[in-house]
Amino acid sequence: MQLATLETIRDLPAPVSRLDYRDAMAHMAAAVNIVTTDGPAGRAGFTATAVCSVSDEPPTLLVCLNRSASVHAVFAAHQALCVNTLCDDQRALSNLFGGKTDMAERFAAAHWTTAVTGAPLLEGAAVSFDCRISHSTSVGTHDILYCEVLAVRQRDAADALVYFGRNYHGLPGAAC
Ligand SMILES: NC(=O)C1=CN([C@@H]2O[C@H](COP(=O)(O)OP(=O)(O)OC[C@H]3O[C@@H](n4cnc5c(N)ncnc54)[C@H](O)[C@@H]3O)[C@@H](O)[C@H]2O)C=CC1
Numbered sequence: 560m561q562l563a564t565l566e567t568i569r570d571l572p573a574p575v576s577r578l579d580y581r582d583a584m585a586h587m588a589a590a591v592n593i594v595t596t597d598g599p600a601g602r603a604g605f606t607a608t609a610v611c612s613v614s615d616e617p618p619t620l621l622v623c624l625n626r627s628a629s630v631h632a633v634f635a636a637h638q639a640l641c642v643n644t645l646c647d648d649q650r651a652l653s654n655l656f657g658g659k660t661d662m663a664e665r666f667a668a669a670h671w672t673t674a675v676t677g678a679p680l681l682e683g684a685a686v687s688f689d690c691r692i693s694h695s696t697s698v699g700t701h702d703i704l705y706c707e708v709l710a711v712r713q714r715d716a717a718d719a720l721v722y723f724g725r726n727y728h729g730l731p732g733a734a735c
Pocket residue numbers: 580581582584585608609623625657700725726
């Protein structure tokens with residue numbers, strides 16, 4: 560097989576289908592987060608595994624949000640959000656915020672507080688990052704939201720929740 564050179568690599572066809580890509584991604588373990596916002600456009604939240612640390616100065620993480628999600632317009636309006644990373648005992652919340660459930664029903668299933676931006680912080684989360692969205696870009700079906708962290712709250716030694724192989728798994732708590 561002839562390898563592509565730097566000059567030809569941009570012209571290569573995309574040989575991986577959407578389903579092949581998803582099957583491959585199912586092999587990548589990820590933390591499970593509920594991403595929330597609140598403000599003039601209302602309260603909204605969704606489950607997200609596409610969350611990642613970008614930089615520690617300024618402290619910044621990214622969240623990938625599908626533009627076809629019902630919550631997309633609300634996040635775009637507020638330009639602020641909170642990433643709440645779930646513990647093992649919060650699997651039911653992940654399903655609730657990942658489905659087609661009514662927004663009031665999603666939030667009624669847990670207790671919430673606020674920090675700086677007004678976005679809801681989940682009681683009992685492993686960690687919560689209260690953020691302003693500093694900028695965003697669009698790639699394919701998703702917006703990548705770059706989020707500058709304005710406040711953090713963490714819970715020590717709780718069992719972590721991991722999404723892997725299209726299923727939830729618990730990890731024993733550890734001192735960080
Ligand atoms: N990044 C995303 O937007 C994700 C969306 N989901 C949603 O949850 C449903 C169930 O997911 P699974 O049980 O894991 O089975 P699945 O076969 O639909 O997805 C397998 C893996 O592919 C990735 N993936 C799925 N949908 C994606 C999308 N639209 N854009 C980019 N990556 C995507 C995720 O890593 C996911 O864990 C998905 O069909 C999707 O609607 C789940 C995980 C990530």
